[in-house]
Amino acid sequence: MPTICKFEKALEILTGKWKPVILLRLFANGTMRFSEIQKAIPDINKKMLAQQLKELEHNDIVHREVYSQVPPKVEYSITAYGHSLHPVLQTLNDWGEGHVEHMSRLHGEETSTEAVDRPQTPVRKA
Amino acid sequence: MPTICKFEKALEILTGKWKPVILLRLFANGTMRFSEIQKAIPDINKKMLAQQLKELEHNDIVHREVYSQVPPKVEYSITAYGHSLHPVLQTLNDWGEGHVEHMSRLHGEETSTEAVDRPQTPVRKA
DNA sequence: CTGCATCCTCAATGATACTG
DNA sequence: CAGTATCATTGAGGATGCAG
Numbered sequence: 015m016p017t018i019c020k021f022e023k024a025l026e027i028l029t030g031k032w033k034p035v036i037l038l039r040l041f042a043n044g045t046m047r048f049s050e051i052q053k054a055i056p057d058i059n060k061k062m063l064a065q066q067l068k069e070l071e072h073n074d075i076v077h078r079e080v081y082s083q084v085p086p087k088v089e090y091s092i093t094a095y096g097h098s099l100h101p102v103l104q105t106l107n108d109w110g111e112g113h114v115e116h117m118s119r120l121h122g123e124e125t126s127t128e129a130v131d132r133p134q135t136p137v138r139k140a
Numbered sequence: 141m142p143t144i145c146k147f148e149k150a151l152e153i154l155t156g157k158w159k160p161v162i163l164l165r166l167f168a169n170g171t172m173r174f175s176e177i178q179k180a181i182p183d184i185n186k187k188m189l190a191q192q193l194k195e196l197e198h199n200d201i202v203h204r205e206v207y208s209q210v211p212p213k214v215e216y217s218i219t220a221y222g223h224s225l226h227p228v229l230q231t232l233n234d235w236g237e238g239h240v241e242h243m244s245r246l247h248g249e250e251t252s253t254e255a256v257d258r259p260q261t262p263v264r265k266a
Numbered sequence: 267c268t269g270c271a272t273c274c275t276c277a278a279t280g281a282t283a284c285t286g
Numbered sequence: 287c288a289g290t291a292t293c294a295t296t297g298a299g300g301a302t303g304c305a306g
Binding site for chain 1: 155237
């Protein structure tokens with residue numbers, strides 16, 4: 015059980031199609047209701063949002079506060095422990111920033127930086 | 141295009157089922173032949189290895205040195221730029237280390253830390 | 267030895283409807 | 287409003303064979 019495991023474990027937390035966006039939103043806004051997050055991230059659907067939040071909650075990154083009232087109200091926020099992620103996010107973001115520049119320098123000046131990766135597995139088309 | 145993009149871009153590099161292992165191997169061993177990496181990571185297959193290496197190469201993280209000889213010989217190594225990833229990996233790993241402990245403290249003392257995540261979508265079985 | 271092409275599998279993602 | 291349950295989709299991941 016080398017270093018890999020820890021490393022991969024850490025990645026598991028940040029990975030997932032919506033984790034990053036959700037996390038950033040919560041880091042920025044502090045506390046948000048379920049519907050607020052949904053509005054903030056139009057392309058996500060309830061199932062995914064709930065699912066990802068659940069995972070983040072399980073990892074003690076996000077806190078879930080339920081208000082027993084009608085209509086229901088649930089607020090999400092970054093836990094104390096979750097804030098320990100901040101430096102990690104920062105590092106990742108800083109490197110990412112330099113990286114996009116590095117890429118444009120290397121390859122074309124495409125501002126899109128899109129469809130450049132993962133060329134393989136050409137999608138079994140009809 | 142807020143911070144997310146850079147952040148996610150960075151994640152893209154590290155993510156992928158085999159990127160972490162491959163990266164760590166290369167960081168540790170310096171230079172390895174295709175077959176060496178394969179032997180070092182028994183569970184990976186040629187296609188995946190080639191694919192992930194290609195992506196890493198495209199991102200200028202890994203260097204590919206081809207020796208035009210028979211039989212063919214190709215060596216992979218971390219590029220100069222690729223080494224800029226080291227602090228990122230370090231940060232991630234450090235946080236991951238603390239995280240596994242935090243998890244065991246929170247939930248059970250399960251050394252497995254397995255099947256605890258992602259409870260949803262119960263696998264559509266026959 | 268390397269690596270691409272093909273075909274296949276399945277887990278993650280998504281759309282939708284229903285419930286407290 | 288905040289979920290859960292179901293069913294459908296898709297694309298990353300994998301097995302295998304051919305080719306340089």
